[in-house]
Amino acid sequence: xxxxxxxxxxxxxxxxxxxxxxxxxxxxxxxxxxxxxxxxxxxxxxxxxxxxxxxxxxxxxxxxxxxxxxxxxxxxxxxxxxxxxxxxxxxxxxxxxxxxxxxxxxxxxxxxxxxxxxxxxxxxxxxxxxxxxxxxxxxxxxxxxxxxxxxxxxxxxxxxxxxxxxxxxxxxxxxxxxxxxxxxxxxxxxxxxxxxxxxxxxxxxxxxxxxxxxxxxxxxxxxxxxxxxxxxxxxxxxxxxxxxxxxxxxxxxxxxxxxxxxxxxxxxxxxxxxxxxxxxxxxxxxxxxxxxxxxxxxxxxxxxxxxxxxxxxxxxxxxxxxxxxxxxxxxxxxxxxxxxxxxxxxx
Amino acid sequence: xxxxxxxxxxxxxxxxxxxxxxxxxxxxxxxxxxxxxxxxxxxxxxxxxxxxxxxxxxxxxxxxxxxxxxxxxxxxxxxxxxxxxxxxxxxxxxxxxxxxxxxxxxxxxxxxxxxxxxxxxxxxxxxxxxxxxxxxxxxxxxxxxxxxxxxxxxxxxxxxxxxxxxxxxxxxxxxxxxxxxxxxxxxxxxxxxxxxxxxxxxxxxxxxxxxxxxxxxxxxxxxxxxxxxxxxxxxxxxxxxxxxxxxxxxxxxxxxxxxxxxxxxxxxxxxxxxxxxxxxxxxxxxxxxxxxxxxxxxxxxxxxxxxxxxxxxxxxxxxxxxxxxxxxxxxxxxxxxxxxxxxxxxx
DNA sequence: TTGTATGCGTTATCAT
DNA sequence: ATGATAACGCATACAA
Numbered sequence: 001x002x003x004x005x006x007x008x009x010x011x012x013x014x015x016x017x018x019x020x021x022x023x024x025x026x027x028x029x030x031x032x033x034x035x036x037x038x039x040x041x042x043x044x045x046x047x048x049x050x051x052x053x054x055x056x057x058x059x060x061x062x063x064x065x066x067x068x069x070x071x072x073x074x075x076x077x078x079x080x081x082x083x084x085x086x087x088x089x090x091x092x093x094x095x096x097x098x099x100x101x102x103x104x105x106x107x108x109x110x111x112x113x114x115x116x117x118x119x120x121x122x123x124x125x126x127x128x129x130x131x132x133x134x135x136x137x138x139x140x141x142x143x144x145x146x147x148x149x150x151x152x153x154x155x156x157x158x159x160x161x162x163x164x165x166x167x168x169x170x171x172x173x174x175x176x177x178x179x180x181x182x183x184x185x186x187x188x189x190x191x192x193x194x195x196x197x198x199x200x201x202x203x204x205x206x207x208x209x210x211x212x213x214x215x216x217x218x219x220x221x222x223x224x225x226x227x228x229x230x231x232x233x234x235x236x237x238x239x240x241x242x243x244x245x246x247x248x249x250x251x252x253x254x255x256x257x258x259x260x261x262x263x264x265x266x267x268x269x270x271x272x273x274x275x276x277x278x279x280x281x282x283x284x285x286x287x288x289x290x291x292x293x294x295x296x297x298x299x300x301x302x303x304x305x306x307x308x309x310x311x312x313x314x315x316x317x318x319x320x321x322x323x324x325x326x327x328x329x330x331x332x333x334x335x336x337x338x339x340x341x342x343x344x345x346x347x
Numbered sequence: 348x349x350x351x352x353x354x355x356x357x358x359x360x361x362x363x364x365x366x367x368x369x370x371x372x373x374x375x376x377x378x379x380x381x382x383x384x385x386x387x388x389x390x391x392x393x394x395x396x397x398x399x400x401x402x403x404x405x406x407x408x409x410x411x412x413x414x415x416x417x418x419x420x421x422x423x424x425x426x427x428x429x430x431x432x433x434x435x436x437x438x439x440x441x442x443x444x445x446x447x448x449x450x451x452x453x454x455x456x457x458x459x460x461x462x463x464x465x466x467x468x469x470x471x472x473x474x475x476x477x478x479x480x481x482x483x484x485x486x487x488x489x490x491x492x493x494x495x496x497x498x499x500x501x502x503x504x505x506x507x508x509x510x511x512x513x514x515x516x517x518x519x520x521x522x523x524x525x526x527x528x529x530x531x532x533x534x535x536x537x538x539x540x541x542x543x544x545x546x547x548x549x550x551x552x553x554x555x556x557x558x559x560x561x562x563x564x565x566x567x568x569x570x571x572x573x574x575x576x577x578x579x580x581x582x583x584x585x586x587x588x589x590x591x592x593x594x595x596x597x598x599x600x601x602x603x604x605x606x607x608x609x610x611x612x613x614x615x616x617x618x619x620x621x622x623x624x625x626x627x628x629x630x631x632x633x634x635x636x637x638x639x640x641x642x643x644x645x646x647x648x649x650x651x652x653x654x655x656x657x658x659x660x661x662x663x664x665x666x667x668x669x670x671x672x673x674x675x676x677x678x679x680x681x682x683x684x685x686x687x688x689x690x691x692x693x694x
Numbered sequence: 695t696t697g698t699a700t701g702c703g704t705t706a707t708c709a710t
Numbered sequence: 711a712t713g714a715t716a717a718c719g720c721a722t723a724c725a726a
Contacts, residue, residue, distance in 0.1 A: 018714080
């Protein structure tokens with residue numbers, strides 16, 4: 001039993017294919033008009049056959065697929081689910097789907113996704129353009145797509161990033177990191193560690209540079225042994241923390257590159273027989289949903305992931321509707337949320 | 348500047364469209380053969396024009412879209428991201444994409460997704476068929492699709508669920524719940540609470556029935572005030588826990604319907620001035636990645652989400668390749684993992 | 695070994 | 711107010 005097509009409907013209703021197309025698509029605009037009589041007949045036929053237009057044919061004919069791609073750097077970090085959720089809400093309301101593509105820390109898959117864009121499997125792309133920094137190849141491909149005016153919106157930090165001339169939702173932790181540091185400094189912390197675990201190091205630059213410049217302003221040395229780079233999993237941050245406390249002069253406060261990794265840090269500190277914030281203060285980033293339920297509740301620099309997702313989707317939708325729009329940019333704030341994981345430096 | 352098509356390539360290479368199609372698709376199988384000479388010419392032309400086949404046209408022509416849908420019940424629960432990750436790994440290796448569709452606790456969106464399936468926007472579907480239980484409508488649609496032999500695989504529990512006659516990956520917590528209860532009982536717990544917060548109540552039946560039958564076997568009463576149903580967010584489980592301890596005779600142990608909600612439970616217990624496992628024992632489900640980093644490390648009934656994802660993808664891929672396969676079913680084990688959140692009942 | 699012709703299901707542009 | 715007909719870009723059976 002094959003799927004019914006327009007032809008089948010047309011035959012059953014005793015009209016032409018074009019007519020079916022008209023009534024199905026409600027082309028009551030402008031020129032075309034359909035008599036109530038035939039309209040009914042067609043609709044009846046549609047119902048009877050349970051006809052539903054073929055999306056593939058529509059895509060070929062109309063040129064777009066009603067699907068947008070989404071590239072995120074780390075599927076295990078809850079922050080990015082928030083983003084995905086936001087994107088989803090917005091695009092699905094507009095009748096689009098998300099082609100969730102493999103989150104590529106190494107650029108390998110990124111190529112594939114760009115290719116999909118070229119193949120017109122998707123109408124546009126929302127991405128946290130991490131992989132871009134990893135690969136010349138990817139940068140060239142992106143430049144090429146931009147030249148072709150392919151709709152792309154990037155979710156990115158402001159600082160030190162090349163402007164790829166795409167629509168962007170920017171949200172930058174640099175300033176808030178300075179707030180974090182000032183707070184820590186004012187609480188008497190002098191040795192502040194940084195668990196820099198992130199799939200793409202360049203993505204952490206906003207935080208790292210805020211950290212370093214704060215130290216400098218305070219006349220404190222930048223001790224590179226306090227900055228430990230590690231992988232993006234909780235186990236990585238767990239080990240990194242142990243490394244930090246194996247130092248001759250260990251930190252009294254730690255910045256974790258994100259809340260997700262902060263969980264591993266928290267665990268390591270307690271396994272070391274210390275407690276937070278009594279012995280060590282801890283600050284994360286992103287304010288993931290579970291941050292406020294951890295024990296202790298995690299102090300963090302917050303970013304509204306869901307909103308970032310929604311805003312980027314809006315930007316993309318706008319450009320899809322009107323390709324000639326000037327370049328769009330939305331700036332979203334970040335802010336410091338003090339909870340229970342920060343306190344006075346031990347004396 | 349328009350995208351180049353087969354025609355353009357054919358013209359540049361001085362061959363026919365068919366020839367282009369042959370070399371591009373490497374039809375070196377069976378009958379067709381292309382001389383090395385023309386092959387080169389075509390490939391050169393392809394490179395020169397940067398030709399890339401149009402996926403929309405391929406979809407129309409070939410009948411499939413190389414995309415599969417994925418329906419999950421709760422986007423905020425890390426367990427389901429493990430599943431998504433597994434699915435992604437497997438299908439992307441086979442050249443498919445995931446159409447991540449809005450995770451629908453209420454059936455509303457489910458209809459849309461089924462419709463997409465009908466529209467052939469996707470070739471198949473992997474789902475945790477939660478919404479099915481909410482809506483007669485959805486059940487009818489599913490039955491219809493099954494009759495049409497649309498490739499669908501369900502990720503579901505075994506117990507008490509209707510067999511929808513689709514391929515399935517089953518994994519059931521009933522037995523492991525009995526293990527959990529036996530363990531708790533052996534540690535002297537007699538009043539065991541259940542934080543039953545889940546978007547779709549029917550989905551928790553494997554756990555609930557294991558809980559109840561264990562109680563019965565032990566000759567203990569089933570006190571319905573110890574089972575508190577709540578929403579699927581951490582705040583819900585947080586409040587539910589407070590409710591549990593407002594009882595005249597509060598529990599000494601708690602089962603949380605999943606690890607995600609267990610985080611809220613853990614927080615509530617400590618806010619109540621009690622500690623885990625000293626005052627109350629806690630067990631979750633799923634063994635999400637952060638479970639072993641919580642303080643205390645969470646005892647839990649584990650399920651390998653990623654593997655569930657991978658296996659369901661394999662099933663779907665197999666059926667896509669051969670629609671006439673007999674109905675497939677894979678059973679995945681669950682097991683109790685004892686960590687630090689369970690202990691002797693207080694005396 | 696390669697080219698010709700046809701159809702996939704839609705939608706848009708004409709005529710009628 | 712409706713109907714023919716021509717693309718959209720590709721893949722394939724068949725002819726040459």
